[in-house]
Amino acid sequence: MVITIDGPAGAGKSTVARLLAVRLGFEYLDTGAMYRAVAWLALREGLLDDVDSLCRRLDKIQLHIAGATVTIDGLDATPFLRDPEVTRASTRVAAHPAVRVFLVRLQKKLGESGRIVTEGRDQGTDVFPQACCKFYLTAEPGERARRRLAELTASGVSPLPTLAELEASIADRDNRDATRPTGALRAALDAKLVDTTALSTDQVVELLEREARIRLAAVGAP
Ligand code: DC
Numbered sequence: 001m002v003i004t005i006d007g008p009a010g011a012g013k014s015t016v017a018r019l020l021a022v023r024l025g026f027e028y029l030d031t032g033a034m035y036r037a038v039a040w041l042a043l044r045e046g047l048l049d050d051v052d053s054l055c056r057r058l059d060k061i062q063l064h065i066a067g068a069t070v071t072i073d074g075l076d077a078t079p080f081l082r083d084p085e086v087t088r089a090s091t092r093v094a095a096h097p098a099v100r101v102f103l104v105r106l107q108k109k110l111g112e113s114g115r116i117v118t119e120g121r122d123q124g125t126d127v128f129p130q131a132c133c134k135f136y137l138t139a140e141p142g143e144r145a146r147r148r149l150a151e152l153t154a155s156g157v158s159p160l161p162t163l164a165e166l167e168a169s170i171a172d173r174d175n176r177d178a179t180r181p182t183g184a185l186r187a188a189l190d191a192k193l194v195d196t197t198a199l200s201t202d203q204v205v206e207l208l209e210r211e212a213r214i215r216l217a218a219v220g221a222p
Helices: 013-024 031-044 051-058 084-093 097-112 123-127 141-154 163-179 201-218
Strands: 002-006 027-030 063-066 069-072 116-120 133-138 192-195
Touching: 002 013, 002 123, 013 027, 013 116, 013 201, 027 031, 027 097, 031 051, 031 063, 031 069, 031 084, 031 097, 031 116, 051 097, 063 097, 084 163, 097 116, 097 123, 116 123, 123 133, 133 201, 141 163, 192 201
Parallel strands: 002 116, 002 133, 027 116, 133 192
Antiparallel strands: 063 069
16 A cells, blocks of 8 residues: 655655655655665765765665664664755765665565555656555745755754755756656656645645545555
């Protein structure tokens, strides 16, 4: 029983996915945090520019994700996942097919365990094409940058980037995410498209919950 939420950076996926999961009594899976954790490890170990070593390293990586907490080889990566350097590096590691194979395998395994709301770029297309309910969230770039700034401010990141820097970095990540050869950002044909630009978080969650309950009922979910 899988609900997928895909879309570009800053479209509000994480907040909405977490709240939707609570309302439905589902688990929540933040797949961006998995790419961020691998990026953090690659930075720590100086492997970001050494694709071959990074790929070999994947065989030995123990990655665990539970809610908002990600541990990698027993180290808690959670406090570092939103650092601007890790954010930039995550887009780069996400472009390596071997990293994607490794994380997609893990995501599929987590999806087997029950009822999840999973959020990312390729969840409704490549990872869970059979999901009973799929959403594709988007919002105008200026609004996405404003939301990212509010998120970074709330989590105490310092120094804060400017709005213009955030817009430029979001545009760059969108471009990289959408043009990579595997796991590219795109909406599944059967996903419901939701433009969140003019909607509050509550309104988006309401809309998704209504749609999800209809689709879950249609497949006979309890
Ligand atoms: O959603 P996010 O900003 O936390 O994602 C971090 C990076 O990981 C982003 O550049 C896109 C990439 N990503 C991906 O390629 N596939 C996913 N399923 C999730 C994230």
